[in-house]
Amino acid sequence: MECAISFQNLHKTYAGHVEALKGLSLDVQRGEFMGLLGLNGAGKTTSINVIAGLVRPTSGSVLVNGFDAIKQYRLAHAQVGIAPQEEVLDSSFLNVMQILVYQAGYFGIAPREATKRADALLQEFGLWEKRKSNVVELSGGMKRRLILAKALIHDPPILILDEPTAGVDVALRHHIWERMTALNKAGKTILLTTHYLEEAEQLCKRIAILHNGGLVATGSPHELITKILPDQLEIRTDPLLKAIPEGLDKFSPHLDEDCLCLQGSLSDPQVMNALVSLVQHSYKIISVEQKRARLEDVFLQLTSTDKTRYP
Amino acid sequence: MIGFYTYFKREVARFMQDALNTIAPSATSVILYIMIFGVALATRLGLVEGQSYTRFMMPGLILVSVITNSFYNPAFSILQSRLYGNIADVLSSPLATSQIALAVILAGMLRGLVVGTLISLTAWLVLGFQVQEPLFTLLYLLLASMGFAALGSIAGLWTHGWEGVNVITVFFLDPLVLLGGVFYSLEMLQSAPLLKTITEINPFTTIIGGLRAAMIGTTEISVESGLLLTGILALIFVSLALVLFHRGYHLKA
Structure with a gap:
């Protein structure tokens, strides 16, 4: 058409x-x-x-x-x-x-x-x-x-x-x-x-x-x-994780001060599997926070290359 | 055709709805000329080319009124639409650029001819002024109004402000008209050789002389030569206006 x-x-x-x-x-x-x-x-x-x-x-x-x-x-x-x-x-x-x-x-x-x-x-x-x-x-x-x-x-x-x-x-x-x-x-x-x-x-x-x-x-x-600023998961455990668990590479994981950060959604089965695996390895899940970007964040991300525009 | 007619109607409505400011002033000023020259001074000025001075002057006054009104209408309308931005209404419509140009030119012609008709009627009523060759006269005024309406549309495109139209009036139209023999004949200039030369090379002298021949039968310049020159000027100005509109000169960024 x-x-x-x-x-x-x-x-x-x-x-x-x-x-x-x-x-x-x-x-x-x-x-x-x-x-x-x-x-x-x-x-x-x-x-x-x-x-x-x-x-x-x-x-x-x-x-x-x-x-x-x-x-x-x-x-x-x-x-x-x-x-x-x-x-x-x-x-x-x-x-x-x-x-x-x-x-x-x-x-x-x-x-x-x-x-x-x-x-x-x-x-x-x-x-x-x-x-x-x-x-x-x-x-x-x-x-x-x-x-x-x-x-x-x-x-x-x-x-x-x-x-x-x-x-x-x-x-x-x-x-x-x-x-x-x-x-x-x-x-x-x-x-x-x-x-x-x-x-x-x-x-x-x-x-x-x-x-x-x-x-x-x-x-x-x-x-x-979801493409430009995917959902971010912040997983807090007790004790604190000292290394990134295996099998999470596709979620761009990194360890923050007090949490494990993943780019992904709770609806993803692999994320759920990772959480189950942590529990199985004697980690207590204290909180799982899902942060979703707004369109405004995406817009600013894509259009803020010119930092001199509004210094 | 509805689109073309609508735009033409808009351009006509523009001057008809404000006739007190568009039609009346020029008609009134020429009627004053007729009163002053025709009633108060004509007997003292004697004959010019075998005609009373009022009768000699009448074709020039009519022509000047026709061309100035034909010129001003498109010049101001286009400039105003450009400055206000509402020219976009027609530029974004399915109207062809040539239709836009022709609608503007035709409306300018109509304003010139309306004023010309009013002045002719007044001259007929006050002075008993009659036209010898009505068909030639009409053709003359049609071509003259067409040429100067096209020139007005070019001015409306060219200038960026109201002052620009004044510049064209003061440095182009006024000298063309005032040094073109509206108020005098060539034989009256024997003692002023410079003015005579300027008048002779001024194309407006031929145009007005030809019209005078058609209206009152003077013989200094033939109807045909004046008509030919008016037609050539109209053709040049209309063609130029069409090209400029087509190219979007000062209309499109």
């Missing part, structure tokens, strides 16, 4: 030799809810803006539902609804309703149908009362909702949400989460960038971590955690 989005060896060097993307290759499957994580400047927005037609890649390509985002940009753009990070809204003379109706029109939707869709979205996002207001009269949260409604007005199969919950209150954040989950369940592919790692962990089935313009890891939150 074709990918919803396929970044293929994407490079982008801005004027002034700023290398924003260094060969990004990443596939987002159809129907997937993927999180794109990275520090500021990792290349998240640049990669999205290539799809949006706002950035010309230096080399490489992006396919959107099989359409080349550069050579077949009209077909590619029709597949995507983008909610940008910045509050970019046509505030010059259009009111909220007109912004949505015009946006639908750019995507080839006739005025009557566009008005119907705008009505529904304004009600859904709690903006109906503000439909005749200018953007400057909206609060930050309202603008964020309008941006999401704009991305949805042409009912695209793929949604790209660039930090959609940045700066919004808790209630709206939960509303956005519920809406995104429902849209994904209805079959839409969602690519989400966020700095809230708990948000990514909660919503995304798969996560891609970008660092310095390249992909450094991809997988489900659970996979990333």
